[in-house]
Amino acid sequence: MAFGGGYVGRVAHVDLESGRVEYDGFGEEFARDYIGGRGFGVHELFQSKPVSALSIDSMFGMFAGPITGTGVPLANRLTMVFRSPLGGAIAYANTGGYAGAALKCAGLDGVVLRGNRDIPSYLLITPSSVSLENAETLWGMVASETLHALRAKHGECRVLSIGPAGESLVNYANIVNDAGRASGVRQGAGCVLGAKRIKAIVIVSGYTQSVKVADRARFLELLRRLNTKIKNSPLLNRANGLFALYGTPLAVNPLALNGALPCLNYTRTKVEGAERLSGASMSKSILISRLTCNSCSVQCRRETAGSGQYKFRVEGPDFAQISSLGSNCGLTDLEAVGYLNYLCYELGLDPVETGNMLAAFAEATEKGYVPQDAGLLWADTKRMVELVQLIAKRQGTGALLAQGADALARHFADDLLSVAVKGITVQNADPRAEYAWALLNATENSGGAAHIWVYPELITSFYSLQGIRPVLRGHETDFDEIANAVKVKQDLVATLDSLQVCAFSSMAYDLGDYRDAFNCITGLEISTEELLRAGERIFNLERLCNLRYGIVEDEFPRKFSEQAIASGEHAGRLLPIKELLYSYYRARGWMGARPSPLKLTELGLQSGG
Numbered sequence: 001m002a003f004g005g006g007y008v009g010r011v012a013h014v015d016l017e018s019g020r021v022e023y024d025g026f027g028e029e030f031a032r033d034y035i036g037g038r039g040f041g042v043h044e045l046f047q048s049k050p051v052s053a054l055s056i057d058s059m060f061g062m063f064a065g066p067i068t069g070t071g072v073p074l075a076n077r078l079t080m081v082f083r084s085p086l087g088g089a090i091a092y093a094n095t096g097g098y099a100g101a102a103l104k105c106a107g108l109d110g111v112v113l114r115g116n117r118d119i120p121s122y123l124l125i126t127p128s129s130v131s132l133e134n135a136e137t138l139w140g141m142v143a144s145e146t147l148h149a150l151r152a153k154h155g156e157c158r159v160l161s162i163g164p165a166g167e168s169l170v171n172y173a174n175i176v177n178d179a180g181r182a183s184g185v186r187q188g189a190g191c192v193l194g195a196k197r198i199k200a201i202v203i204v205s206g207y208t209q210s211v212k213v214a215d216r217a218r219f220l221e222l223l224r225r226l227n228t229k230i231k232n233s234p235l236l237n238r239a240n241g242l243f244a245l246y247g248t249p250l251a252v253n254p255l256a257l258n259g260a261l262p263c264l265n266y267t268r269t270k271v272e273g274a275e276r277l278s279g280a281s282m283s284k285s286i287l288i289s290r291l292t293c294n295s296c297s298v299q300c301r302r303e304t305a306g307s308g309q310y311k312f313r314v315e316g317p318d319f320a321q322i323s324s325l326g327s328n329c330g331l332t333d334l335e336a337v338g339y340l341n342y343l344c345y346e347l348g349l350d351p352v353e354t355g356n357m358l359a360a361f362a363e364a365t366e367k368g369y370v371p372q373d374a375g376l377l378w379a380d381t382k383r384m385v386e387l388v389q390l391i392a393k394r395q396g397t398g399a400l401l402a403q404g405a406d407a408l409a410r411h412f413a414d415d416l417l418s419v420a421v422k423g424i425t426v427q428n429a430d431p432r433a434e435y436a437w438a439l440l441n442a443t444e445n446s447g448g449a450a451h452i453w454v455y456p457e458l459i460t461s462f463y464s465l466q467g468i469r470p471v472l473r474g475h476e477t478d479f480d481e482i483a484n485a486v487k488v489k490q491d492l493v494a495t496l497d498s499l500q501v502c503a504f505s506s507m508a509y510d511l512g513d514y515r516d517a518f519n520c521i522t523g524l525e526i527s528t529e530e531l532l533r534a535g536e537r538i539f540n541l542e543r544l545c546n547l548r549y550g551i552v553e554d555e556f557p558r559k560f561s562e563q564a565i566a567s568g569e570h571a572g573r574l575l576p577i578k579e580l581l582y583s584y585y586r587a588r589g590w591m592g593a594r595p596s597p598l599k600l601t602e603l604g605l606q607s608g609g
């Protein structure tokens, strides 16, 4: 169907075996129910065979949203949906930059890949075609080499590529967006493309076609309103907003002060010298410029370079990498963290999972499961660099570490080593100190990959920052209040990931803004209730996928409910996960971890999505 604007109305389906490409469209009802991006991807996965992540029949989808590429401030995301090789759960990995807008300008809302290539290939998307090209000469290249080689051949283009780690099927290999922007690409997306022998997805759009807008007058009024909100935000204002000035590493100090920073594989909540990892410290040391994404004035992304012992220039590190490769490994040398982040991006490893794996290995060494000379000591950068390189090649100890945290814990017969939820390790904050964060990670359908700045109003450590809009009024024992707040925000985030707007926008926008954006761009009329209901539908459909994959419980690492916080503000605190989950399932209208038949009927999912 032809839409008034926003949607192209075209999704490409690529059979990697034969190279055949077919196109299909979608109608108004589907657009209202699943919005775009994450919603479209989850629906496609639910329709696919429930095969294992690396099976030849597995699906990998990549979708933009209806407001991507229109010029709405911060509307620039692209979501990849697939089944994770780490824990087998549904995965949705979100990335910013320019690829989402490029895909729309190339005339597609999404691309779905199935099957495997017999030789290394890359997918080339242009406004006139989608084709598979030979990538044998690119196989083995690191991210920056792949980017340069493909740009030398195709000129200005967007490149989503895997590195040596994806090629050697490291379970947490990632996909690098141009030469960075992979903070949200966890869950082993690069491993899935590696199994399919797809080295890269290249989008040559030239931005020749612009995305249509149905109601131009309302749209321009909306742009004025949203730009004013960003300008007035104490967090997002480009010149003096805290988040803009210090980026995601702004989180370091509030979490450290509140005793909630992940340290030494979550055996501590503080590490000596944590302030050296902060956003303010980065501004004075390794920061060389601020980067941004399509249609965003905030510029929260960092570009850093090492001028001392470590030579690198790269995007990041983001707070997620700082808290995993840094504090969680006992490392407070920001330049060393920057270098490790750079290595992970070049090799195509998820830096967050890598950091948390190294932290688990250091704890295993401390516990005496590995001799010190073969293991890892806290903050031993030289050995961390060696291990990162071994992981990417799956060589020696790297072969064990490449499998993921749960496999490592099984190897040493000590499940306290793993902080993985549905196979993906929890990042950013200690769940015992932040109960809403714990519940969120326990119940997310894609496991512990949530990003803390997507949920700032649920993080009590952030309440001291100007511009945060708290929703928990300090009742840390009111589990119903926490559960309701988590449920509402999860549904909202599913909606934003489907509209494909950066979730950091919710520090300034409200639900009415997102509704107005959808309505004036697409020409459809939807209420705020319907928009949130679409998010809830998507979240429940993800849950149905997981149930089909045999993931029937929301299990949370035993470490958090059985090992109390050792010292600091929350000393002695354990996580009451059972009580929190009880309140949560009630808030969702579920029967335990399963959506009830009544809830499915209410969401129109009774007949299987």
Ligand code: SF4
Pocket (backbone or CB within 6 Å): 074, 076, 096, 097, 291, 292, 293, 294, 296, 297, 298, 299, 300, 301, 502, 503, 504
């Ligand atoms: S706020 Fe940051 S991550 Fe979000 S769109 Fe802007 S620069 Fe990108």
